[in-house]
Amino acid sequence: MPKDENYLICRCEEISLKEIKNVKNNGLTTSQEIKMATRAGMGVCQGRICRSLIEQLVAETEEGSCKLPSKLTVHHPVRPVPLGMIVNKED
Amino acid sequence: MKFDVAIVGAGPAGLKAAIEIARAGGNVVMIDDHPHVGGKLNGQLHEEPNNGDWWIGVSIAEQLKQEALSLGITILTGTQVWSVEEGWKLFISNVDGRPLDNNMIESKALLLATGAIEKPLPLPGWTLPGVLTIGGAQVLTNQYQVKPGNRVIVVGVDILSLSIARAMKMAGADVVGIYIAPKNEFTSGISNPKELLSSFSSMTKFAPNLFMRLGGNVLKSAIGCSLAALFYPKNGMKVWDIPIHFRQSILAINGEQEVESVTLTKIDPTGNAIGESFLEKVDAVCISGGLSPQNELAAVAGCEFVRLNGLSGVVPLHDQYMQTTVEGLFVAGNITGIEGAKVASAQGVLAGSSINKYLSIGNVNEGNLERNAKQVEIVRETADITFHSEIGSARNKLQKLWEHRI
Numbered sequence: 001m002p003k004d005e006n007y008l009i010c011r012c013e014e015i016s017l018k019e020i021k022n023v024k025n026n027g028l029t030t031s032q033e034i035k036m037a038t039r040a041g042m043g044v045c046q047g048r049i050c051r052s053l054i055e056q057l058v059a060e061t062e063e064g065s066c067k068l069p070s071k072l073t074v075h076h077p078v079r080p081v082p083l084g085m086i087v088n089k090e091d
Numbered sequence: 092m093k094f095d096v097a098i099v100g101a102g103p104a105g106l107k108a109a110i111e112i113a114r115a116g117g118n119v120v121m122i123d124d125h126p127h128v129g130g131k132l133n134g135q136l137h138e139e140p141n142n143g144d145w146w147i148g149v150s151i152a153e154q155l156k157q158e159a160l161s162l163g164i165t166i167l168t169g170t171q172v173w174s175v176e177e178g179w180k181l182f183i184s185n186v187d188g189r190p191l192d193n194n195m196i197e198s199k200a201l202l203l204a205t206g207a208i209e210k211p212l213p214l215p216g217w218t219l220p221g222v223l224t225i226g227g228a229q230v231l232t233n234q235y236q237v238k239p240g241n242r243v244i245v246v247g248v249d250i251l252s253l254s255i256a257r258a259m260k261m262a263g264a265d266v267v268g269i270y271i272a273p274k275n276e277f278t279s280g281i282s283n284p285k286e287l288l289s290s291f292s293s294m295t296k297f298a299p300n301l302f303m304r305l306g307g308n309v310l311k312s313a314i315g316c317s318l319a320a321l322f323y324p325k326n327g328m329k330v331w332d333i334p335i336h337f338r339q340s341i342l343a344i345n346g347e348q349e350v351e352s353v354t355l356t357k358i359d360p361t362g363n364a365i366g367e368s369f370l371e372k373v374d375a376v377c378i379s380g381g382l383s384p385q386n387e388l389a390a391v392a393g394c395e396f397v398r399l400n401g402l403s404g405v406v407p408l409h410d411q412y413m414q415t416t417v418e419g420l421f422v423a424g425n426i427t428g429i430e431g432a433k434v435a436s437a438q439g440v441l442a443g444s445s446i447n448k449y450l451s452i453g454n455v456n457e458g459n460l461e462r463n464a465k466q467v468e469i470v471r472e473t474a475d476i477t478f479h480s481e482i483g484s485a486r487n488k489l490q491k492l493w494e495h496r497i
Binding site: 004006007008009011017048049050052053056057061062063064065066067068069070074075076077078079081082085088089 | 124171172173174175182184188194195208210211213214215216217218276277343383386387388389390391395396397398399400404405408492496
């Protein structure tokens with residue numbers, strides 16, 4: 001039975017494991033590159049679900065100190081909020 | 092709104108810290124995105140392994156809440172913090188999108204007790220309605236008293252999935268069995284019966300029945316684990332009358348509009364599928380992929396981090412008194428690594444006293460902090476529930492990395 005890899009990894013942007021593997025096979029090796037190429041991790045949840053999966057696919061899981069928790073940068077807002085709120089904050 | 096201390100997360104760690112600070116005279120606000128305080132306590136319902144008492148998380152949460160309210164602590168539920176700025180400013184919004192009177196909270200110190208998030212474990216069909224995480228099943232069953240399904244299977248054999256499978260069974264669900272996670276890119280370490288049995292041997296306190304039947308100490312040796320994985324009964328064996336299948340796994344979840352069945356397979360001792368696959372009719376699938384620390388706010392605040400397997404992920408680097416690399420920013424609970432509610436509570440007390448000292452609230456001295464830090468270690472050593480066999484060594488490594496940094 002051929003392996004089914006059409007299931008989703010990034011649910012927000014509807015990116016499948018197959019799509020991510022395709023760009024990986026085309027030479028993209030970091031989670032940032034995969035995000036830029038596929039939009040995986042750029043949806044409404046901002047990678048809260050798929051971040052750890054993408055990191056595992058590119059083996060960015062080594063032990064040790066790090067300046068940031070992930071190479072997939074964490075930006076604010078860390079929860080979905082109306083744009084108006086962000087505008088008010090910057091005022 | 093101005094406070095001495097703002098605490099994000101009203102689980103056991105946050106509540107204990109808030110109480111510690113308010114008792115000393117500090118002015119505290121707690122913010123939690125859930126409708127009830129208590130965090131993961133609300134889903135916890137299990138028999139204590141050492142004395143047979145029941146741990147009823149909801150009652151413990153209620154007691155802590157009453158104590159917090161009697162001390163005048165401000166509690167904002169249904170409220171999320173979407174950004175923080177050093178100083179401290181917390182930007183908040185209502186989880187249901189309705190406007191708040193105040194969109195910002197100011198405080199002199201910040202405690203992040205944001206807990207953990209469940210790790211997804213993707214497989215074909217995992218996005219169908221009727222598939223939920225084991226934590227979701229826990230909240231539905233134990234907190235809201237709703238059965239996740241009538242005929243349920245659990246994927247992923249771990250401490251959490253065992254106790255929640257039991258809770259679902261007690262709630263009247265037909266729990267078909269607990270199956271080992273499928274071998275794929277995302278399941279190294281939890282899809283291999285041999286490795287899994289080995290990691291379980293260090294957590295025997297939790298499920299004594301299971302391990303007595305397996306021969307107890309036999310599992311402690313590497314040879315024992317290989318043999319156990321090889322000779323584990325192919326039809327599983329029952330714990331609390333629920334079959335646990337170390338020699339079967341799931342290939343896919345099937346259904347048109349919702350879960351209708353799962354495709355199962357036998358596996359060899361290293362997790363590879365063998366033989367013909369077969370169907371099992373179910374209406375719910377509960378997936379347990381483990382927990383990882385919820386660290387986004389610490390990232391936005393500019394903390395330094397450390398990734399350690401024993402802590403189950405990436406945590407803000409912190410000292411033995413829960414201070415992070417950012418001044419005035421403290422952490423407690425599962426954001427510092429995945430452990431049980433008792434450890435989180437002890438960490439909360441420690442973080443609370445540490446903040447009291449930082450802000451000169453009450454009369455906290457170094458001796459108090461040392462005692463509270465020692466208490467965390469005692470609770471950790473005597474914990475009934477361990478989520479990772481390397482937790483002790485990971486805590487030591489974290490301490491070394493902190494010292495090395497200075």
